[in-house]
Amino acid sequence: MRKKICAFAACFLIFAMLFSIVALGAPDVGEDSASFKIKGPGSELYLDIESEDIFEGANTLAIALSNGSSCAEVELEFVYSDGRTTASKLKLAPNSTAKTYTLSLENCTDIVGIRMNFGQTEDGEITVHFVKLVPFFYENVDPIGEISLCKYESGTLILRGTLRHDAIREHKESTISVYALEPGQDVGDILSGAIEPIIKDRAISIRFEFSIDIRSDIARLFKYVAVVVGENGIEFIDAPRYPDVSAPNNAVSFKGIESNTVFGTAETGAGLSVLPISTDELLSATNNGYMYTLDGERYFFDRNYVVQLDKKVSAVSGAASDVYLRLSDISPVLDKNSQCELYAIVRFLASRYSSVSECGVIKGIIIGEAVNRNITNGLSLSEFALASYDSIHTVYAASNDAENPLDAIISVSEDICTEPTLCSVSSELYLEALFSVCGYYSENRFYVMTEAESNPYEINNEYIDNLADITLDKSDPDCDYVTSDNIVRFYSLFGELARRSIGQAPKLIYSWSPADNTSGTALSAAYVYNYYKLYFSQCASAFVVSPNGDDAEQIQAINELKYKMKYIDTEKSLEICDFAREIFSIDDWENEISGFSPDALAKRELRDANQIGTEMPNDILGTFYYWNFKNLSGHSGWQAGAGVSSLHLENNSSGGRALNASVHPSEILGEYAFFSYAYEFEENFRYNDYLLLDLLINSPHGGKFEVNIMLGGDEFVYEYRSSEITAGIKYSLSLDIGDMTEKDSIKYIRICTKELTPSKENYTVSLYSVSAASRTLTGEELGDRILDERDRIHGATDGEAESGPNILWIIISAATVIITVIVMIAIGRSKKRARPE
Numbered sequence: 073m074r075k076k077i078c079a080f081a082a083c084f085l086i087f088a089m090l091f092s093i094v095a096l097g098a099p100d101v102g103e104d105s106a107s108f109k110i111k112g113p114g115s116e117l118y119l120d121i122e123s124e125d126i127f128e129g130a131n132t133l134a135i136a137l138s139n140g141s142s143c144a145e146v147e148l149e150f151v152y153s154d155g156r157t158t159a160s161k162l163k164l165a166p167n168s169t170a171k172t173y174t175l176s177l178e179n180c181t182d183i184v185g186i187r188m189n190f191g192q193t194e195d196g197e198i199t200v201h202f203v204k205l206v207p208f209f210y211e212n213v214d215p216i217g218e219i220s221l222c223k224y225e226s227g228t229l230i231l232r233g234t235l236r237h238d239a240i241r242e243h244k245e246s247t248i249s250v251y252a253l254e255p256g257q258d259v260g261d262i263l264s265g266a267i268e269p270i271i272k273d274r275a276i277s278i279r280f281e282f283s284i285d286i287r288s289d290i291a292r293l294f295k296y297v298a299v300v301v302g303e304n305g306i307e308f309i310d311a312p313r314y315p316d317v318s319a320p321n322n323a324v325s326f327k328g329i330e331s332n333t334v335f336g337t338a339e340t341g342a343g344l345s346v347l348p349i350s351t352d353e354l355l356s357a358t359n360n361g362y363m364y365t366l367d368g369e370r371y372f373f374d375r376n377y378v379v380q381l382d383k384k385v386s387a388v389s390g391a392a393s394d395v396y397l398r399l400s401d402i403s404p405v406l407d408k409n410s411q412c413e414l415y416a417i418v419r420f421l422a423s424r425y426s427s428v429s430e431c432g433v434i435k436g437i438i439i440g441e442a443v444n445r446n447i448t449n450g451l452s453l454s455e456f457a458l459a460s461y462d463s464i465h466t467v468y469a470a471s472n473d474a475e476n477p478l479d480a481i482i483s484v485s486e487d488i489c490t491e492p493t494l495c496s497v498s499s500e501l502y503l504e505a506l507f508s509v510c511g512y513y514s515e516n517r518f519y520v521m522t523e524a525e526s527n528p529y530e531i532n533n534e535y536i537d538n539l540a541d542i543t544l545d546k547s548d549p550d551c552d553y554v555t556s557d558n559i560v561r562f563y564s565l566f567g568e569l570a571r572r573s574i575g576q577a578p579k580l581i582y583s584w585s586p587a588d589n590t591s592g593t594a595l596s597a598a599y600v601y602n603y604y605k606l607y608f609s610q611c612a613s614a615f616v617v618s619p620n621g622d623d624a625e626q627i628q629a630i631n632e633l634k635y636k637m638k639y640i641d642t643e644k645s646l647e648i649c650d651f652a653r654e655i656f657s658i659d660d661w662e663n664e665i666s667g668f669s670p671d672a673l674a675k676r677e678l679r680d681a682n683q684i685g686t687e688m689p690n691d692i693l694g695t696f697y698y699w700n701f702k703n704l705s706g707h708s709g710w711q712a713g714a715g716v717s718s719l720h721l722e723n724n725s726s727g728g729r730a731l732n733a734s735v736h737p738s739e740i741l742g743e744y745a746f747f748s749y750a751y752e753f754e755e756n757f758r759y760n761d762y763l764l765l766d767l768l769i770n771s772p773h774g775g776k777f778e779v780n781i782m783l784g785g786d787e788f789v790y791e792y793r794s795s796e797i798t799a800g801i802k803y804s805l806s807l808d809i810g811d812m813t814e815k816d817s818i819k820y821i822r823i824c825t826k827e828l829t830p831s832k833e834n835y836t837v838s839l840y841s842v843s844a845a846s847r848t849l850t851g852e853e854l855g856d857r858i859l860d861e862r863d864r865i866h867g868a869t870d871g872e873a874e875s876g877p878n879i880l881w882i883i884i885s886a887a888t889v890i891i892t893v894i895v896m897i898a899i900g901r902s903k904k905r906a907r908p909e
Contacts, residue, residue, distance in 0.1 A: 117188040119203065133180060135203045139164040141196020151185040167196075215310045216243075216300065222313040224292040229284040231296055233309060239300070240278055246302030247273040250282055253295040253312055255405045255462045262299065263306060269299075276300065289367050290412050293462075293469050295513060311512055317468045319516040320477040322435055324579060325394060326607065326675070327641055328616035334384050334714050336630075338391035338746060338822065340637040341676055341789065344614050345393040346438065346583075347384050348400045351417055353377050364420050371416040378424075382431040383712060389425075389432035390711035390748035392784055392820040396481065397421060398438040403448075404459035405466060414463060415470045422474035427752060430707045436479030437467045442523045444502035445485045447495050457505035464510075464518050481519035481581065482506065486526065486554045488562055499554070503566050511573025520566060521581040521616075522554045527590060527598045528605070556582070556605035563611035579613040582606055586619060593651065595619070595629045596636045600652035603640055608667045643674040677788040684779060684794035685806035689762055694851035696844045696858055702729045708749075710839075713822070715745030724768070730838035735825065738832040744780060744824035747837070753865050754785070754817035759857040761847045763807040766840035769825065771799040773833055780824040781807060785817055796828065799835070806845075817865070 137146075144166055149159045190198070216239035221232040231250060235243075250271040251262050261267045271282055286292050295312035325343025329336060337345050356372035364371045388395045405411045418437060425434040439460070440446075447456045464480045471478035484499040499522065510516065554562045559582065567577035584602055586595055599617060606612045617637075619630045639648040646661075658664045699708055701721060708731070712719050716733045723729050735745040757763065769777050779794040792807050825837050846854045 115190045117190070117198070119186040119188070119200075121184050121186065133183075133203065135200070137162075137164065138199040138201065139196075140167060141190070141198060142166045143190045143196065143198075147189040149187040149189070150183050151187065153182045153184050214308070216307055217298075217309040219298065219310040219313050222296055222315050224286065224315040227286060229286050229292060229296065229315060230281065231284065231298060232279075232281040233298060234279050235276070235300070235309060237278070239307075240276065243276060243300050243302050243307070246276050246300045248276055248280055248298055248309070249273060249301050250284065250296060250298050252291065253297065254408045255294075255411050255459065256407045258458075259297070259308065259312070262297070273301065290408065290415060293411060293415065293466055314465050314514045315469075317465070317472050317516070318477060319468050319518070320479055321517070322394075322479055324519075324581065324614045326612075326614050327603075327637065328581075328614050329637070330398070330583065330616050330618040334387040334391075336634050336637075337388050337393050338713060338824075339743070340634050341641070342391075342393050342637070344396065344616060345388045345391075346396045346398050346616055346618075347381075347388065348398040349381060351399055351402055354381075354417065355413075362420070364416050366412055366416050366419075369412060369416075371413070371420070373420055382424075383717070385425050385432035385434060386430070386711040387432075387713040387716070389750055390713045390746070390820070391822070392748070392750050394435040395425070395432060396436040396438055396479075397434055398441070398483075400441055402440055402463070404443070404451075404456060405462035406451075406459055411462060411466055414466045418467050418470035418478070419474050422471040422476040422478055426474065426476040430709070430711065432711055433750075434476075434478065436481055436519070437471070438481040438483055438521060439463050439467070440483050442483055442485035444499055445496045447497065453497055453501060453505050457502065457509050460506055461509040461513065465514065465516070468516060479519055481521050483521045483523055483583075486522055486524045487552055488554060488565065489552045500565060500569075503569050507569045507573035515574055517570075517574060517576065517578045519579045519581055519613075521583050522562070524554055524582060524584045525587065526553050526555055527587055527594075528556055528601050554582075556602040556609075559606060559609050559611045563609075580611060581614045581616060582612040583616040583618060586617070590629070592625070592629055593632070593655070596633045596649075597652040597655045599633055600636060600640065600649040601656060604661060604665055604668065604673075607673070608665050608669075610667075639678070641673060641675040642678050643670075644678075645673045646670055675787060679788060679790050684781060684792045685808070686795065686797070686803050687806070688764070688804045689806050689845070691847050692762065692845045694846050694849050694854045695764065696851060696855040698842045698844065699731075699839075700841045700843070701731045701839065702841070707731070710747055710749045713746035713748055714743065715740035716747050719747060724770075724838055728840065730768070730840045733823075733837040733839070735835050735837060737827060737830065737834070744826045745837075746822050746824040747839075748820055748822035750820045751818065753862070754819055756814060756817050756861050756865065757783075757809050757812045757844070758814050758816070759846060759849065759854060759861070760812070760844040761808070761810045762845040763809050764841075764843045764845050765805045765807075765823070766802065767797075767805055767823075768802040768838040768840070769797060769799045769835060770838065771827075771833060771835035773831070774799045775831070775833075775835075776828045777835075778826050778828055779805065780826075781805070782820075782822040782824065783807075783809070783818050784820050784822070786819065788816065802840075 135148075143164055145161055146164055147159055147161050149157055151157050186203070217233055217235040219231065219233040221230060223230050248271075249269040251267060251269050253259075253261070253267075257267060270284060274280070274282070280298070282298075292315055295314055297312035298309045300307045300309060327340070327342050328344030328346065329340060329342040330346035330348065331337075332348060334345070334347075336342070354373055354377055356374040359370075359372050361375040362373040362378060364373070385395055385397075399417070402414065402417075403410060405414055421434065421437070425432050427433055443460060447453065451459065460482060464482060467478060467480040484502060485496075487498055488500050489498050503520070510518070563577075563580055566580065570577045582602075584599075586598060590598060602617075603615055606615045617633075619633055620626075636649055639645060653659075653661060656664075662668045701708070705721065707719050707721075710719055710731060712733065715735055715737065717736050717739075718734045720732055720734075721729060722732055724732070733745075733747045737745065763783075765781070767779070771777075775798075777797045777799065779797050781792045781794075783790040783792075790809070790812075794805065797803060821842070823837070823839065827835070844854060844858060849857065
């Protein structure tokens with residue numbers, strides 16, 4: 073059995089070379105790296121390994137090389153202590169910077185030397201930065217059986233499995249015990265006797281099943297392992313297993329934005345929004361606020377921070393964008409206490425922002441920021457990877473318990489292959505270790521988000537006025553950083569790592585934080601280039617941009633970027649974004665980007681709708697209320713957006729009861745304020761000729777306002793704009809929607825307002841009702857059509873509405889036939905008994 077990982081953790085994180093190297097003309101080995109002259113074809117380098125016991129447990133060799141020669145391939149021949157040899161080849165890019173290669177090897181610690189053959193090459197220089205033995209599979213378990221089920225259900229953990237026949241014969245006098253491994257514990261703790269079994273000395277059998285009473289809420293998140301205990305000690309039946317939890321596999325919208333504020337989400341049409349939150353601020357230090365109790369421990373969530381987060385989540389949800397919360401400062405799950413804290417945080421967030429909440433809905437949790445850049449607490453890579461997956465598993469379990477299963481996304485840095493330091497490793501090494509953990513303990517997938525910071529070209533901080541004076545240098549596709557130019561290479565790398573461990577590649581999200589000095593047209597041009605490259609590479613499931621800056625020039629650049637983002641996925645994409653092609657000196661996007669298609673870009677259709685009517689149309693036959701707030705309570709699913717501090721129902725002096733939106737123009741700096749309704753099931757307006765809204769704007773100083781109403785689906789947005797709306801006057805606004813078809817299923821209604829002469833005075837928007845109107849159908853007929861259409865859509869979505877009546881009819885019909893047969897038989901027997909002899 074391998075020794076505990078912590079025995080070699082410290083050594084893995086230190087830069088000392090593990091080898092003494094012998095080669096013709098080679099210099100002495102330096103502390104961190106060594107360079108060797110390659111002299112012509114057939115050059116050979118031999119590395120003599122000084123194996124030590126502290127490396128027991130490693131099964132993978134990591135080697136980092138810089139190739140300063142024309143050599144394109146190197147053969148590594150591994151010499152074992154028993155004289156055996158194995159060989160492996162590495163592809164080297166000629167004259168390339170440092171790259172880290174990992175090779176899984178059998179009996180890695182028995183290797184006593186490595187011979188490197190460089191084949192046909194010109195003279196040059198090879199630099200060996202480090203050669204390390206690392207563990208990428210965490211417990212040295214030689215299974216003698218299989219765990220077929222590990223599941224938590226209603227307070228009971230069910231552990232089921234089988235033993236091999238030869239194991240039964242060998243261990244017929246033995247017993248079976250079960251252990252629970254908390255975060256930070258491994259099988260070494262079992263072997264050393266540091267932990268006690270939760271089930272001890274049960275009779276051995278080929279098939280076994282244990283039902284374990286789990287009294288602790290958090291204990292169902294631990295790993296569980298069954299062992300055979302006999303005269304020769306402990307043998308593991310199978311690797312430790314997490315209790316099964318379902319991991320959602322939600323579709324991800326490609327266009328995304330990350331921001332501390334919500335401004336820009338609605339106007340850009342971003343389908344994915346990332347909101348960073350601070351767990352230090354979320355958790356209250358004063359033991360007040362919202363409370364959650366876990367295993368007797370109380371966790372308090374700061375009320376003011378949660379209220380502000382409510383506004384953001386509600387606004388983004390109301391903009392019909394999927395919300396992902398980034399736990400920016402979260403630490404890895406190192407022990408039971410840190411797992412409890414993470415569980416409590418995710419459980420609270422998943423419960424508060426669910427489909428039944430008026431605070432908005434979230435779809436996923438992003439764990440940290442470039443986590444492989446902050447390996448703390450003296451952890452080895454293997455221990456940190458296990459802590460990372462404990463965090464992922466906790467997100468799944470906590471959100472499932474809240475009945476709002478969330479996606480888990482792990483964030484990695486943009487550097488693919490760089491030399492490890494005391495607190496960081498490359499994303500390649502980290503993902504290799506992380507996928508190994510996932511494949512070993514669980515089969516649940518998770519998303520990977522790569523944090524890119526590099527612009528796709530070198531640029532100074534000047535606003536681009538004269539394109540001819542700017543020298544542009546696009547990124548090298550072979551560079552060691554993930555860019556839109558080499559995304560295919562990175563996707564192939566991490567996809568192969570994932571398939572090797574869990575059999576399939578998870579989704580990749582490309583997050584880009586432009587350099588702070590990227591301003592003016594440069595920011596928009598870089599975004600357009602990245603978007604086109606990533607979209608047609610089909611490697612990234614989503615592209616998230618994180619624009620930032622607070623000076624006037626950067627704010628102007630961000631506003632310009634938002635305009636480009638709005639149209640980049642529409643039929644106007646090339647027209648609006650053509651400036652970027654000129655900046656990059658690209659004659660034609662089709663020649664630059666494989667598979668480029670203008671038609672494929674048009675994922676959304678922005679339809680210029682008619683002006684909003686300010687009077688009730690005179691040709692209406694019948695109406696049907698979607699919302700009549702005179703008879704409703706609560707928000708009825710409506711949510712506050714940007715610039716709207718609250719929504720509340722109250723009676724107004726004019727017009728009666730209404731849904732009131734309190735607007736603070738100072739928060740949105742001249743942009744639209746909005747509130748909206750996002751449908752759980754799509755709404756079809758094909759029977760409507762008009763959509764009618766009774767609306768009033770109240771402002772303490774009067775004034776004129778503009779109202780913009782948006783009806784949106786997955787691939788289109790209808791935009792209706794009003795003429796001047798005067799404060800203090802109640803309007804019956806009418807939207808002509810007679811050209812909508814069955815395919816135009818609406819997912820959200822958004823009501824946007826803006827004062828024509830901007831001021832910082834607060835005002836209120838009162839919505840009294842929203843109703844459908846038809847020229848040809850009576851109110852009763854229109855209502856029947858709309859309700860029938862809702863039943864059809866609901867049935868197609870959840871499979872209940874249409875199947876129920878058919879099943880009921882079948883049951884009734886079958887029962888009728890059975891009863892008829894029984895009655896007929898009874899009558900026949902009665903006649904037979906009454907017949908004279």
